[in-house]
Amino acid sequence: MSAHDEFDRVEQLLRATPAPAPVPPGLEAVAREAALGGPAAQRRPEVTIVRARLPRFGFARLSAGLAVMAAAAAAALVIGVGGRTSPFEAQRTLALAGTAGASATVDFGSASDGTRPMLVKVHNLRPAGHGWYYEMWFDVSGDKVSAVTFNTSSSGDATVRTAISADMRWGSCWVTLEKAGAGDGSKVVLRPV
């Protein structure tokens, strides 16, 4: 890319980016307290969700889908359709079901290096429309914890490989249909059988 092209691209990015919001002056103090010593630091369990094979983030590779981006983030968000599925021996399997024959299985593998692999296989769940996606949740001590987001293929299938924190204790698991960015409602589409 020439210097001229680089400048054009930077200008394009700057123009497409909304102005950042001014950070409230008091936020640093409360964030510091919450992180380093305040009660908020103890409020939630640590949840780390990672993907098995995580590439370094690169926008050029994002054309392949958001799964790449989320995987690189190595945290709690993965969106993917028919992702790579390195097999592992399931220690436990959870079955979920919804209407119109929709179903899913969630395999949990052995804990290793602080994480536990999880393989979600979804069947007969119609693809979420444009601007919609599916999200799997866990109930962890009364908190809703997002585990993974995904969409299904035209056949209604999806396979997503991710992981949860090895010591996460959860009480329930379900899948919702979500509208991107709006936060204006979610619908449970799969729940434990």
Added chain:
Amino acid sequence: MDPGDLSDEELLEQVATERDPEAFEVLYKRYSRPIYSLVQRVLRDHHAADDVSQEAFAAVWRAARGYRRERGTASAWLFTIARNAAIDAARARVPLVIGEAPEVPDHGPLPEALAIAEMEAFEVHVAVDSLPHRERDVIELAYYSGLSQSEISERLSLPLGTVKTRTRTALARLAHVLEDRGVMR
């Protein structure tokens, strides 16, 4: 070594292994505005954005041990922590309703496109915040406030040539930073 000289990845590892508050504060300074802006874009609520940004930084402190450099950049990890905190907060404000997928497709942007745009905006904000102040000022006035170079010259009481030089230097620096972050394509 001064924590300010460390990379984001090194800072995050310092937080994880040493529980180093100074490293955390440097991360806060580098990422507070991008994270706050991201959270506010998702929630569209200043008050909620305060709480969620605070929670996001607390989550960074708690979950730092889960970060692995070989799995991705610190920036992408922080983006996801903040985005999930915002999305969780948005979800918590509405009740769950049992139902099915809509029959009529939504022709709005795909979730992938929305998330990519959010990630790009986040990275651009991080990159702009990494500029020296005098360069950052001209970039923000030009691209966020929509001022012409003449207006910037007047606003900052600088010769027009200086504004042009700073703008060009800043754009070159941004191109380098954004290239490193994988945003340029």
